[in-house]
Each structure stands twice: as structure tokens, then as C-alpha cells.
Amino acid sequence: MEKSKLDIKVLALCAIAVAINVMLGSFIAYLKIPFVYLSGIGTIFIAVNFKMRYGVITGFSTHLLLSIIHGPSALAFGLSSMVNAIIANLCARRKFDMSQAVKTGILISLIGSVVSVCIRLILFGGFSNSITDILILAVRSSGVAMFIAAYIGAVTDSILDKILSCLLVVKLSELPQLKKIVITSRDVIEE
Numbered sequence: 001m002e003k004s005k006l007d008i009k010v011l012a013l014c015a016i017a018v019a020i021n022v023m024l025g026s027f028i029a030y031l032k033i034p035f036v037y038l039s040g041i042g043t044i045f046i047a048v049n050f051k052m053r054y055g056v057i058t059g060f061s062t063h064l065l066l067s068i069i070h071g072p073s074a075l076a077f078g079l080s081s082m083v084n085a086i087i088a089n090l091c092a093r094r095k096f097d098m099s100q101a102v103k104t105g106i107l108i109s110l111i112g113s114v115v116s117v118c119i120r121l122i123l124f125g126g127f128s129n130s131i132t133d134i135l136i137l138a139v140r141s142s143g144v145a146m147f148i149a150a151y152i153g154a155v156t157d158s159i160l161d162k163i164l165s166c167l168l169v170v171k172l173s174e175l176p177q178l179k180k181i182v183i184t185s186r187d188v189i190e191e
Contacts, residue, residue, distance in 0.1 A: 006185055010050055013181070014058045017042025021062040022069070034131050035157060041165045043081055044108075047088035048096050048169055049182045055085030073123050080115045084108045088166070101170045105163030112162070113154035117147060126150035132157040 025039025043062060047055025059081030067075035091104040120126050126146045127133045136153035140146060172178060 009181070010046075010054055010185055011057075013050075014046055014054055014061065017046045017058045018061045018065060021058075022065055035160045036164060037161045038165055038168075040081060040084055040162070041168055043085050044088045044165050045169045045172055047085040048092040049173055049178075050185060052086060052089040055089050056082045059085040076119045076123060077116065080112050080119060083115045084112045084162075087111055088169075096170060096173065098167060098170055101166035102163055105166040106159065108162040108166070109155055109159040113151055113158060116158075117150045117154050120150055120154070121147065126153075128153060128157060130157055 020042040021039050024041060025037055028036055028038050039062075040059070043055055043059040046058045060078040063075050063078030063081055066077075067073075087108050088104055091100060091107060094100075096104070117126065120128055126149065127136060128150075132153040135156055136149045139149040139152050144152075173182065
């Protein structure tokens with residue numbers, strides 16, 4: 001398979017991953033399930049299975065689309081998704097099994113939350129318009145700086161979601177239909 005055809009195939013998968021991020025994230029938000037969003041699962045899947053740049057493109061493109069749908073503030077969080085993609089890609093370099101997925105989910109939550117909190121502080125004063133705002137207020141009222149309070153809220157809000165997303169990516173990556181595409185792509189990329 002030619003490299004240009006492969007790039008088109010992988011970019012098509014990136015577009016599908018963006019659509020999955022937006023649709024799944026919107027569906028979960030509609031169900032109002034606390035602490036689970038799955039709005040980054042497509043980004044993590046691409047970042048784990050392909051070159052880092054494809055994960056970064058997927059993360060940014062997701063928020064570009066969300067900014068069109070929900071307004072420009074969603075675009076700022078594209079930076080957070082790009083960081084999440086970089087972390088997922090780096091963590092998956094050797095292998096990506098269940099154990100590594102849990103570690104990766106934790107790292108994405110811990111590191112990605114730093115970026116997310118900076119954006120939240122600039123745009124919304126540190127709040128997230130979620131149930132964790134109560135936690136942020138409680139921590140803040142104890143005299144802790146707003147950045148730390150918002151970080152605690154962001155990690156609390158994201159850790160279950162990121163671990164679950166990474167675990168689901170392991171299972172998705174094992175599906176025969178997807179495994180064939182991933183292996184074929186890796187072979188051509190390494191040539």
C-alpha cells in the first residue's frame with residue numbers, strides 16, 4: 001500500500017474518531033452520567049494506534065467541530081485534547097494492555113487536568129459547570145488557592161472517564177476488523 005493512500009486511510013479514521021468523540025460525548029452528556037464522558041475515546045484510540053500527529057489532529061479537530069456546535073470556548077479545550085493524545089501515544093509506545101491503559105488513564109487525568117484547569121481559570125474562573133463545582137467551592141472555602149481547588153475538581157471529574165476510555169481503547173484495538181487496519185498501517189508507516 002502506498003504511503004499517500006495510507007495517510008488518506010488514517011485521516012479518514014481520524015475523521016470517524018472525531019465524529020465518535022462528538023456523538024458519544026453528546027449522548028453521555030444527554031444521559032447525565034456523572035464522571036463519565038467518553039468524549040476523548042476516538043482521540044485516544046488514534047493516538048495509541050497511529051503516529052502521534054494523528055492523535056493530535058483528532059483531538060484538535062474534535063474541539064474545532066465542538067466550537068462550531070457549542071461556541072468558541074470549546075476550541076480552547078482542543079489544547080487539552082492534544083496533550084491527552086501526546087500522553088496516550090507516549091504511553092503506548094511499548095505495549096498497550098489493560099495495565100498500561102489504567103496507568104495511561106491516570107496520567108492523562110493528572111497531566112491533562114493541568115492544561116484544562118489553566119483554560120478553565122481563564123475562561124470560567126476555574127469552574128467547570130459540573131457536579132465537581134461543589135467540590136471546587138468546598139476546597140476553595142478551606143483557604144486553598146483556586147488553581148489547586150480547580151485541579152482537584154478536574155482530576156476528580158476526569159479520572160474515571162480517562163481510565164474507562166483507555167480500557168475501552170484496549171478492547172477496541174483487539175477487534176479483528178480494527179486490528180487489521182492498525183497492523184497494515186503500522187507496517188507501511190515503518191517502511
